[in-house]
Amino acid sequence: MAAPPQNLTPESFQAWLNGAFIGDPLESRAYCEATMSPSYYRLQARGGVADFQQAVEKVTFFRTHCKKWVAPVDMLVQEGKKVAVRLTCDLQIGDTEEKRMELMFMAERDEEGRFEKVWELSMPVEGGK
Secondary structure, eight states: OOOOOSSOOHHHHHHHHHHHHSSOGGGHHHHHHHHEEEEEEEEETTSOEEEHHHHHHHHHHHHHHEEEEEOOEEEEEEETTEEEEEEEEEEEETTSOOEEEEEEEEEEEOTTSOEEEEEEEEEEOTTOO
16 A cells, blocks of 8 residues: 555545555554554544554554444545544444444644644544444
């Protein structure tokens, strides 16, 4: 997999994000190396951070245990290397109950188009599954 295109569309962002949840767990590192900067740093609004190695571990976990992932992009705004995305997803991890979540994602990309500085907020959708 290559880095996402310089000018993202909702479809290209969705394809990138789908790759974090769907795919061969043995290829998680290659996926992360192609699409995330070695300086990758993600901050979650409700606490929690992840560096590149933790991202590889998380992608491996999701690819191993994700039973359902449907996440169409509701909104995408891009200005140069800065991106903001809003999406609503239906997901099921392992034997947990299926959930509907809203994800707000903001990021800066490096010179090669890989995600580098990421902030996200995910919340259950009221009345969701």
